[in-house]
Every structure is written in C-alpha cells, then in structure tokens.
Amino acid sequence: MNTSIFRSLFAAVLILGSLILPAVAKNRLVDMVPQSRSGETNQDAEPTITVDPNDFSRMAGSAFTWDNLTMSPMVTATAPIYVSTDRGNTWALAYIVPSKIGAGPPTGDITLSFSSTLSSALTHTTSWLYAGTLSAAGVGYPVTVLRAQDPFTAATMTTLDTRAAQVDQPHTVVLTSTAGQDKLYVGFNDLKKFFTTGRTSTLDISQDAAISAPTFTLAVIEARNTSIPGQDGFAQVPAVHRDGTVYAAFIHDFSNSPRLVVVRDDNWGAGAAPFSALTATTDGVPGSYVTTTLTLPSGVMGQNRLGASNVSIAVDPGNSDRVYVAWGDGGFNTETIHVRRSVNRGVDWSDDLLTVTNALNPEVAINSIGTVGVLYQRLVSGKWETHLVRTTDTDATAFNTPGILLANQLATSPTSTNNPLVASNVYLGDYASLVSVGRNFVGMFSASNYPDKGNFMTGVKFQREVDWTAHKLYAEAAHTTEIAPSIDPFFFEVEATLCDISPVFCNICKRYPEACYPIYDPWWRFKCPMCSLEVLLRPGDEVERITMFDNKGREVGMFRRLKDPVVIKGMKYTHGLTVKAAKGVSYVLRAEVAKGKKLKGDFNPEYAIRQLEAGAQGK
Amino acid sequence: MKGKRLGDGTFQIWTWCESMIATGFRRTDRGRIARVFATLLMLGAMMCGTVYAQDDLAQTLAERSAIVVRGKVVRTNASEEPLQAASDRTVVIKISKMFAGSEIAGDQTGRNATVILSRPGTLKAGAEALFFGNPRFAGKSLTIADEGEILSEAARASMVSSLERGVQARRDRPVRERLATASMVFRGKVGSVRPLDSERERNKTAAEPRSEHDPEWHVAAVQVTTPVRGGEKGVLIMVLFPASRDIMWFNSPKLRQGQEAIFITHKPATEDALLLRSSGIEEFLKKQPAELLTQPFDLLPLSDEARVRGLLQNMKEVQ
Numbered sequence: 001m002n003t004s005i006f007r008s009l010f011a012a013v014l015i016l017g018s019l020i021l022p023a024v025a026k027n028r029l030v031d032m033v034p035q036s037r038s039g040e041t042n043q044d045a046e047p048t049i050t051v052d053p054n055d056f057s058r059m060a061g062s063a064f065t066w067d068n069l070t071m072s073p074m075v076t077a078t079a080p081i082y083v084s085t086d087r088g089n090t091w092a093l094a095y096i097v098p099s100k101i102g103a104g105p106p107t108g109d110i111t112l113s114f115s116s117t118l119s120s121a122l123t124h125t126t127s128w129l130y131a132g133t134l135s136a137a138g139v140g141y142p143v144t145v146l147r148a149q150d151p152f153t154a155a156t157m158t159t160l161d162t163r164a165a166q167v168d169q170p171h172t173v174v175l176t177s178t179a180g181q182d183k184l185y186v187g188f189n190d191l192k193k194f195f196t197t198g199r200t201s202t203l204d205i206s207q208d209a210a211i212s213a214p215t216f217t218l219a220v221i222e223a224r225n226t227s228i229p230g231q232d233g234f235a236q237v238p239a240v241h242r243d244g245t246v247y248a249a250f251i252h253d254f255s256n257s258p259r260l261v262v263v264r265d266d267n268w269g270a271g272a273a274p275f276s277a278l279t280a281t282t283d284g285v286p287g288s289y290v291t292t293t294l295t296l297p298s299g300v301m302g303q304n305r306l307g308a309s310n311v312s313i314a315v316d317p318g319n320s321d322r323v324y325v326a327w328g329d330g331g332f333n334t335e336t337i338h339v340r341r342s343v344n345r346g347v348d349w350s351d352d353l354l355t356v357t358n359a360l361n362p363e364v365a366i367n368s369i370g371t372v373g374v375l376y377q378r379l380v381s382g383k384w385e386t387h388l389v390r391t392t393d394t395d396a397t398a399f400n401t402p403g404i405l406l407a408n409q410l411a412t413s414p415t416s417t418n419n420p421l422v423a424s425n426v427y428l429g430d431y432a433s434l435v436s437v438g439r440n441f442v443g444m445f446s447a448s449n450y451p452d453k454g455n456f457m458t459g460v461k462f463q464r465e466v467d468w469t470a471h472k473l474y475a476e477a478a479h480t481t482e483i484a485p486s487i488d489p490f491f492f493e494v495e496a497t498l499c500d501i502s503p504v505f506c507n508i509c510k511r512y513p514e515a516c517y518p519i520y521d522p523w524w525r526f527k528c529p530m531c532s533l534e535v536l537l538r539p540g541d542e543v544e545r546i547t548m549f550d551n552k553g554r555e556v557g558m559f560r561r562l563k564d565p566v567v568i569k570g571m572k573y574t575h576g577l578t579v580k581a582a583k584g585v586s587y588v589l590r591a592e593v594a595k596g597k598k599l600k601g602d603f604n605p606e607y608a609i610r611q612l613e614a615g616a617q618g619k
Numbered sequence: 620m621k622g623k624r625l626g627d628g629t630f631q632i633w634t635w636c637e638s639m640i641a642t643g644f645r646r647t648d649r650g651r652i653a654r655v656f657a658t659l660l661m662l663g664a665m666m667c668g669t670v671y672a673q674d675d676l677a678q679t680l681a682e683r684s685a686i687v688v689r690g691k692v693v694r695t696n697a698s699e700e701p702l703q704a705a706s707d708r709t710v711v712i713k714i715s716k717m718f719a720g721s722e723i724a725g726d727q728t729g730r731n732a733t734v735i736l737s738r739p740g741t742l743k744a745g746a747e748a749l750f751f752g753n754p755r756f757a758g759k760s761l762t763i764a765d766e767g768e769i770l771s772e773a774a775r776a777s778m779v780s781s782l783e784r785g786v787q788a789r790r791d792r793p794v795r796e797r798l799a800t801a802s803m804v805f806r807g808k809v810g811s812v813r814p815l816d817s818e819r820e821r822n823k824t825a826a827e828p829r830s831e832h833d834p835e836w837h838v839a840a841v842q843v844t845t846p847v848r849g850g851e852k853g854v855l856i857m858v859l860f861p862a863s864r865d866i867m868w869f870n871s872p873k874l875r876q877g878q879e880a881i882f883i884t885h886k887p888a889t890e891d892a893l894l895l896r897s898s899g900i901e902e903f904l905k906k907q908p909a910e911l912l913t914q915p916f917d918l919l920p921l922s923d924e925a926r927v928r929g930l931l932q933n934m935k936e937v938q
Contacts (some may be wrong), residue, residue, distance in 0.1 A: 036757045039725035046866075064866050067685075067754065068722035073793065073870050073915040075722050076685040076753055085702065092702060092758030102793025104870030104915050108832065123704060134832075134867070141832075141867060152702045154735065154755040154764050168830045191828035200828075231828050255829070308831035416864075426866055430831060463759075475725055 026495035031462040032091040038464040039475035040069040041486040046429025049444035052127045053116035057087040062110045063489040079106030088491045098137045108134025108141045116176040117210045121150035132170030132186040140165025161216040166191040175240040184209035187236030198226030201236045201250040219274045221263045223286040226253040235309030241320035244268045249313040260290040262346045278346045288346045297330035302379040302411030308430035314364045326362035337362040363434035372396045373441040375434040384411045394520040394586035408455045409448035441494045449488040504553045505588040515603045520586030531611040536573035538606040542597040551586045568608045674781035680751035680767040681785025686720030692746045698733045700762040707739040719786045733762040747771035794916045802886045806845035809878040834861030839874040857909040872918030881919040884910030
C-alpha cells in the first residue's frame, strides 16, 4: 500500500517536474565574463547582443570591454567581443574588432547585428556579423561599419565603410531580404551638420552588405531644420521589417525643442527620397511626432549619466504596421521611461502603454507571436533593478509590470570607475539590449557582479571564479586572489509562450504549442467596421491543415487552398479564410503537421490580411 | 647565415659541433689539430651568427606579440577552446613562465593554453618552447595565435634579454608614436587647473554640438622644470586636456595641481579641427597658445624620464 502511494507520489512529482522544468530551463541569466578572465575589474558597460537567425545557438555581444583586465590602454590591436555557440550558456571573448595598441578605449560606442545570410565561412557555419563602432583605430573616432565572415574564429573584422569624425552612436541593424540581400542600416549622429542645417540624424545604408565590396549611401533622416546651430539627439535607431518597411526613431531638435520623431521608408530606404513615407499631420513634413516637446533628463542617477540616448524602436515581425517606441525624459538627476505604439505604420501614436519613473535604458523588442518585451533598469531605494516586462494580451498593450527581476544590485557599489562628479560618467551605459529569438526574449545588460544569488534571477550562472557563500570573486580556481566587484555584462533568455497572452489560446494549443500562431490587429476593424477580412497564408509544406479559433475558444474555420495564389508585396499566399472583423476579437491558427514531417521550429507562417467589402467573400 | 625558426634544423648545429670537438681531441697530429681549430673557428663564427640571428628573431617576435610565454606541449592536434577546432596547427601547452601578456587574462603560469602554431606540425608533445603570439579567444582558457615559436633549449640568457628588449619595444611603441609627433617634451609641474569655461557660459553661447563624449576640456598652467625636447626652463605652458571620464577619454591624462610628470604635448593638428571647434577651445587658442594632452601616453611618471630620453635619442639615431 505504502509502496503504491510512494510510486504514485513519485510519478506525480515526475509529471509535475516535467511540466515545470522546461519553462524554468529556458529562463537563464549568465555573467558573460569568461573563466579565464576571472581577474578582470573592467566596467563592461553599454552592451548589445545579436543572435544568428539561422541558428539561435550562435550569439555575439559587445560592451566596453578592454583587451586587458584593468581598463588600461590597449595592449593589442584588436578589441574583444563576446561570442557563444551554445545559446548563451557559455561565452568566450573573440579578439576581432580593429583597435590600436596604446588606444585609450578598445572602441568607442559599438553595436552588433547578425544577418541571416550564411557567410560560407570555412571553419564554422555562421551568418555574416556586422558592427558599427566609433573606431579607436581611426583618427577622431570615426563611425566604421565592420563585417565578420566568421565571428567564431580568429580573423579580424573587415572595415566596409568609414564616416569621418564628429559622429556619434552607431546603431546597427541588418535584415536579409527575401531576395537574399543583407539590408544594413547604421544610424548615427552626424554632428558635422551642427553649423549648417542642424539635421544631424543620419543612416548609413547598404542595400547588399554581404557582397564582396558593398556600397553605402547616407540618408539624412531629419527632414526639418533644427535651430541653427543645432542638432538632433545622440541616438538614431533603425528597425527593419522583411517586407521592406524601415523605421527609425530619434530625438528631433535636441538643442532646443526636443520631440521624439519616427520616420519610415517602405522600400528598404532605397529610393531617391528615402524615409519620406511618413509625414506629420501638423506640418506635412516627413517624420511623425510621437511626443510633444520633451524635457530631457540630465545629470546623474545611480552613478549613471543621463540624457545620452535612451531611444528604442521595434517593429512587429508579423505585421509591419505595428511599431513600438521607447524613450526617456525627465529633468535633472531623474529619468522616466515611456513606451508607445502605432498600429497604422507610425501615422498615429497611442498614449503611454508603459511609464516607469527613475528608470533608464528602455529597450523594446517584439517576438514572433506579437508579444512586446521591454527591458529597463530602475533605481529603487539605492539599488539598480533590471526588469524585463512583457505584454499579456493579444493586442500587446498591457504589461506584466514589474515583470521579471533579473538583477537587483546596489547602485553605490562598485564605485564608478568614472568620476561621479562629472557629467559624462558611464556606469551601466547609455543603452542595454533586447532582441526576440522566435518566441523568446534574449537580452544583455550591465550590472554589478557582486556575488549574491539573492540579488539575481533564480539560476544565475557565473563563468568567472566565485564563492557564492562568502560573496567573493577570485582571480583563479584556487581562490587565493580576491577580486573586487565590478560592472559585468549579463546575458539572459526569457521564454515567452502563447499562455502569457491568452489562457484560451493556451488551452487550445496545449498539446502542441509550437504549432500555434496568434494574430490580432485592432486596426482591421477601425479601418472598416462592416468589412470582412480575408486571412491569407503561406503555411509551408510540412503543414497539412490549419484551423482558426477565436479568443472565445470557438472554431472559426479551416483554411482552404486558394484556386489562384494571391501575391501581396511580392509574397505568394496559397491558403485563405474569410472572417468578419469584430471588436476585440483575436485569433489563433493551429497547424496540423503532415504525416512524416516535422515543423522547422515554431509555426510562424507568412500571412497577410486583406479587407473585403461588406458581403464579399474570398476566392 | 640567417637564423631559422624551430624545425629548420638550426639546433642540430650544436650537436654536430660537439661531436666534431670530441672527434678532434682524440686525434693528435698537428695538421689535424689545425684543421679542427680552423673548423671550430668557422663553426664558432657561424654559431655566433646563428645565436645573434636567433636573438634578433626573439626580439622581432616579441615586438609583434602581446603574449610571450615559455611552455611545454602537453598535447598536439588538440584544443581546449571549443571555438577552436583541433588540427595539426593547434597544440595545448602548460605555461611555465610568462614574459608578457599577464594584462590580458592574468598570470597564466601553471595553466594550460591552446596555441595556434605559426606553422603546422612543428612541435611534438613534451617539447618546451617560447611562444610568441596574440590573444584570439579568452574562454575557459586562453587561446594564443602565434607569430612564432623558438625551442626552449635554444633560449640562452642572451636570447631572453633580446626577448625582453622586444617586449619593452612593444610597450614603448605608443610612446614612440606620440614622441614622433610631439611639439614639446618636458618635465613639468602643474600650477593650476580650471575648466575651459563653465557649463553656464557654454550654454550661453550654445554654439557647440553636444555629445555624450564631450571631452570637458580643462586647462592647466604647467611650468617647465626640465626641457627634454623644446621649451625653456621656467616657462609656463598652457596645457589643454579632457577631464571627461567617458569611454573615449577615460585613459587620457588628468592633471591636478602640484602634479609633476613628463609631458609629451602636441599642437592642435588638422585632424583635430572639428574636435576643437566643437569644444570651445578654438576661441581659447585665438587668445593664447596652448598645447594638447589627449592620449594615454602623453603624460608619464617622472621615473620614465630616462626612458623618454633614451627613446628620443634612439629616434634621432634612426633618423
């Protein structure tokens, strides 16, 4: 009897464990400083991360990381980046960014982005990696655009383009088009325009950066004169969609009447007048105002300088009409972050969907099922808290604040290596980094490495030598030389599922959640309340049948193969289903896989919605 | 005879020489002795040349390498770094001594490292050698991409000192570069330090682009106590330096009142024009001459005076 009870209990524990473990296993937090660099005390601030779309196990990250352990002038001619080939579980430094022996910094600002074009590297299978840096190897820290065929090997990155001094904050984004071209956008602040037009917001663009000798063009994305002399804010941040839509966000007229502006181009920024697709209703000039005049933050908060950038933008990979922005405003020694969105390609903007006081470094990303994630760092009672919040509804407007607490470390210790008495000290950095990886969120932030598990998300892992019990760091495995806490870069991955946004969809898809894909856009109904909608799909060969359910759990219908495929924006759709637009109704598509076939990752179909006049039916 | 690297049979010369000597002293007739001496003289000359060439090689390799270690090959065709595939070009070594490179990942003595050899298949397990290279990966352990290797048995005292000269030459490189373009080199004492202009004044003019990398120029009045190149004793020099602790300026020299040091100063160059216009120092320069102090090695401790004089002398001789 006892044995039977024990067996039952054991079985129950096993079943429960199997239900819980996968979710826990995917939420990971890793201090990225490698074991061999356990003696380092660098202030590894201002990180960015990128993930190879062809294989999520391949990742690269950057920070202000010197080649040496103590932030001394460079001893080699190459600065390191962080690389991982096991989805962020372990990291190594790869010394591949051009720098200079004796240079003060390894690089100035640096950002990274993987395309999804395989680079044909000999040693590893990988996609091309691109970087934008303020180069320490050049006179006056020019913006350089770099490329690595294989970031996991020893070769130094190639310089593709250089934009001379008086430039700032390169923000790099690349996306491979369906035609196989690497569309590369490096936003930067071209301060040479300060005395002429004051239009300093600029993108350096290559329409095919993977070819042997790519060409670059500059697009000045600020269409309005700022007061002259004058300038835009420090960061110009692009976001690219695979249908050719490119957005960019920046602070217009930073010097006088700062406002957050978003510009858009509908053809990869390739036309004669790029980024003029979106005009403000007030003055008819390209660039939609997201805010009224802002009071920008200044001074210092928790040892980190304020006002340096803090602009982020993300476009929904499933629907280029949906775009989210984040920024910071405030006053002296304080900053408040905000998140807003547009569902009509940047024409209209919502009020704040998220407002967090005493916070900085907002980073927004949207995953493959439309969930919006926001990473930010908030000063609470003298501690820097790093949070990831996510939306919890299919419309992606409600955030699960305060979300996941990734780290919670004293803001007063370690003392900034930079002087806290001057304005330009970098402690955590002027930005952090968040990207979506399928349905999950992957990010990188800087924080104190003081080793107390209570100050981190459960399961935190350090690669460097640590004694968690004594709360001490050591230079070597023997734990003889103690190392003072410093600022380290941290990697995290947080799992996001359908269950986060809809219990109904979660239930419908509980057997095979990977085979479900939610769709929702409130704009359908706004545009034509009486219209029907035809949902068009290209489901992929491995899928046999797709059924659509609404958020009440009702089966709406099954997709039928179209007599003639429908082509929209060059994309061919083979299946369709007509529904009536209804307020607040969202849908989930559930795929059934053909016998003998397997889904390649999550079910993530190409889809489009077209409106049909009242009473009309799809073909 | 040119010095050769490992694997070229250079070190076989020693063995041959020793056997010749042994053979020679077993023979007694004068002619043979004379021949042996002649041979020895010739070989001695060759060996001296080889040793000097080896020394030169050690110095050259050390100048090209951030990491110089002595180590023993533990495994061939092996790698301890998952990113670095094992091949006939990779060996795992146990480091017994570090001559340079502890700045990169700490003292690696007693630890294993993966080495990407300069030429494949040149070392066998158990071989001890000097490894000259640069870091490629720092993961669980260090991976070094070698510029070259020299077998340890060839590393005599003279070679070690050559190696050390190479290491020092590499450390001196950024100083030499700054000396080459310096307008003045002197030993000086900082009299006063002040911001170039106050934040309020700057906002009033508002004619400067703003960046988070603002250098926050300060001006120091520095008295020349000992001219090294240019300048006169007792003269007051206005020295502009970035007080900012931003990433770009973090390692730039920061002056404080009373500080004594070796100054390697520069005139504002053409490439600095934009930088100067953007930071309000153009106006300052119109009023009075000044020198710039921007790079990490523009300011050195007094203890480096002999080093700086030596480098200047050396540069003069080269010219």
